Amino acid sequence: MLPDARPEAAPPAVPTTPAPDNPAGAALGRIVAVFPAVIRVTCGLAGACVALAVRTPPVHVPLLVVTVAVLTGWSLVFTRWTLRHGLTGRLVTVDVTLTVVTCLLMRHLVAAEVLPGEVSWVAILASTSVIVAQLGLPASRSIPTGLLVVGAYALGAHLAGADPEAVAHAGTLTVQTFSGAGLTYLARRGSRLADEAFAGFQRVSRQALLDRAAREAERQHNRDLHDTVLSTLTVVGLGAVTAGSAGLRERAHSDLRTLIELTGARSAGADRPTDVREPLADRVRTALDRLPRQPVVTDLDECAVPPAVADAITGSLAAALSNVERHAPGSAAGVRLRGGDGRVVVEVTDDGPGFDPGTVPTHRYGLRESIHGRMATVGGRAEVISAPGHGTRVRLVWPAR
Numbered sequence: 001m002l003p004d005a006r007p008e009a010a011p012p013a014v015p016t017t018p019a020p021d022n023p024a025g026a027a028l029g030r031i032v033a034v035f036p037a038v039i040r041v042t043c044g045l046a047g048a049c050v051a052l053a054v055r056t057p058p059v060h061v062p063l064l065v066v067t068v069a070v071l072t073g074w075s076l077v078f079t080r081w082t083l084r085h086g087l088t089g090r091l092v093t094v095d096v097t098l099t100v101v102t103c104l105l106m107r108h109l110v111a112a113e114v115l116p117g118e119v120s121w122v123a124i125l126a127s128t129s130v131i132v133a134q135l136g137l138p139a140s141r142s143i144p145t146g147l148l149v150v151g152a153y154a155l156g157a158h159l160a161g162a163d164p165e166a167v168a169h170a171g172t173l174t175v176q177t178f179s180g181a182g183l184t185y186l187a188r189r190g191s192r193l194a195d196e197a198f199a200g201f202q203r204v205s206r207q208a209l210l211d212r213a214a215r216e217a218e219r220q221h222n223r224d225l226h227d228t229v230l231s232t233l234t235v236v237g238l239g240a241v242t243a244g245s246a247g248l249r250e251r252a253h254s255d256l257r258t259l260i261e262l263t264g265a266r267s268a269g270a271d272r273p274t275d276v277r278e279p280l281a282d283r284v285r286t287a288l289d290r291l292p293r294q295p296v297v298t299d300l301d302e303c304a305v306p307p308a309v310a311d312a313i314t315g316s317l318a319a320a321l322s323n324v325e326r327h328a329p330g331s332a333a334g335v336r337l338r339g340g341d342g343r344v345v346v347e348v349t350d351d352g353p354g355f356d357p358g359t360v361p362t363h364r365y366g367l368r369e370s371i372h373g374r375m376a377t378v379g380g381r382a383e384v385i386s387a388p389g390h391g392t393r394v395r396l397v398w399p400a401r
Contacts, residue, residue, distance in 0.1 A: 022195040022198075022199075023194075023198060024190070024192075024194035024198070025191045025195050027191070028188065028191040032086070032135050032136070033082050033083060033087055034083065036078075036082060036087050036131070036132045036136065037079040037082040037087075040075050040079055040082075040095070040128060041078070041079040043075075044071060044072055044075025044076075044128075045072065045075065046121075046124075047068075047071070047125055048068045048071065048072045048121075050121040051064060051067075051068050052064070052065070052068060054110075054111045054113075054114050055111070056111045056112075056113070057112075058108065058111075058112065059108065059109060059110065059111050060108040060109070063105065063109065064108070064109050067102060067105065067109060070098070071098060071102065071125070074095070074098055078091060078094075087132070087135060087136040089136065089137060089141075091136065092132060092133050092137055092145070095129055095132055096129050096132075096145055096149060099125055099128075099129035099149055099152070100148060100149060100152040102122055102156075103122060103125075103149070103153045103156035104155060104156050104159070105156070106153075106157060106159065106160045107159050107160035107161070110122055110160065112160075115157070115160060115162045115165055116164065116165050122156070123153070126149050126153045127172070127176060129149050130146045130149050130150075130173055130176045130177050130180065131176065131180055133145040133146050133149070133177075133180075134177065134181050134184050135184055139181045139184070139185050142177075142180075142181050142184070146174075146176070146177030146178075146180070146181070147174070149173060150170050150177065151170075153166070153169060153170055153173060154166040154167070154170040157169070157170075276306070276307060278305060278310045279303075280303050280305050280309075280310055280313065280337065280344060281300040281301065281302050281303070283310045283313075284298070284313075284317060284337060284346070285298075286314075287317055287318050288321075295332075296333045296334060296335055297332070297333070297334040297335070298334070298335045298337075299336045299337070300335070300336075300337040301340070302339075303337070303339025303344055305344055305398065306378075308378050309380070309398050312374045312375055312380060312398075313344070313346055313375070313380070313396055313398065315370070316346075316370065316374045316375055316382060316394075316396050317335065317348060317396065319371050319374070320348040320394040321335075321348060323367075323392075324350045324352065324392070327352065327353075327355070328350050328351075328352020328353060328392070331351050331352035331391070332350065332351050333349065333350045334348070334349045335347070335348055335349075336349070342399075343397075343399065344397070344398045345395065345396070345397050347393060347394070347395050349391065349393045350392050352392060353389065354387050354388050354389055355386050355388060356386070356387065357384045357385075367384060371384070375397075379398065379399050379400055380396065380398035380399060380400050381397050381398075381400040382394065382395065382397070
């Protein structure tokens with residue numbers, strides 16, 4: 001894969017809380033804030049102690065004390081600001097400027113016996129500034145800034161009469177500049193690609209949720225039509241209700257009222273509190289009252305369930321009793337409700353001719369969606385127990401386990 005050809009922008013200040021749409025960038029930003037702050041304050045304080053410990057000529061003690069005081073104060077300011085607001089270009093500029101000036105004054109600040117071997121406190125200061133520059137600036141500016149520190153250190157060591165040190169540590173600083181710039185570029189690019197992948201995942205997830213909601217809405221719409229209008233038309237087609245009769249008018253009126261109430265319930269569904277419980281026995285009685293010419297023996301315990309669960313159970317109950325009216329007219333039907341310990345079981349039974357559930361075609365909508373599907377949407381389940389000549393029992397259980 002070719003590297004991203006877009007120009008690299010300077011990293012923004014670290015936000016106090018990570019943005020939800022760029023977690024990788026936010027995590028990298030925290031690292032970019034904390035790591036430079038830690039190395040600046042630790043190296044700054046350690047360098048101050050080392051600098052003041054060796055004051056042999058040609059060290060100019062008053063200048064050394066002033067320089068150490070300024071650098072120590074700057075280390076504290078740098079750390080406090082970076083941890084609160086993030087590493088910015090202005091901080092890097094001030095940091096590099098102080099380092100360059102210190103390097104040029106090296107002959108007055110470092111004892112001759114300490115200078116060789118890349119172990120002087122100025123060498124540590126220069127390395128720290130190079131690392132900070134790579135983290136705080138884009139590559140287009142961080143590399144020239146690092147090379148500026150390299151040049152200042154080489155010149156300062158040369159003026160101090162330590163040409164071998166000038167060459168040796170200048171080489172080290174050059175390697176730190178380019179390696180730091182490369183690693184920083186890879187980290188930023190990796191975080192950007194990770195955030196792009198995360199954003200793509202979020203888009204796909206949102207679309208999947210929308211598609212799922214649309215499919216569920218369509219299935220619910222089909223259930224309502226199946227359990228009302230289509231069920232009534234089927235009953236008429238089977239001759240169970242005479243066209244133009246009072247029973248058909250009553251049933252059509254009940255279907256229309258149910259559809260209107262369902263529409264209103266869905267429009268207000270988002271406003272229904274999730275912790276509310278509804279008396280399920282009352283909802284079952286209301287559902288039974290809407291079934292014209294359908295005598296049912298009831299045995300109902302008093303219990304309460306969430307509104308969505310009550311909707312699913314009563315809807316499945318109505319669909320089961322509608323099947324009794326269509327396929328076992330005249331049979332004795334019963335509804336039994338038992339509830340307790342957070343569990344609800346509703347059984348709908350009839351002594352009709354029964355059937356073999358395994359022979360029901362998969363495309364048939366009644367059992368699959370109006371009963372099984374409706375219960376599954378609220379975390380429940382349905383069992384249909386029947387056999388030819390032995391009646392039918394529909395068992396609605398919530399929760400499923």
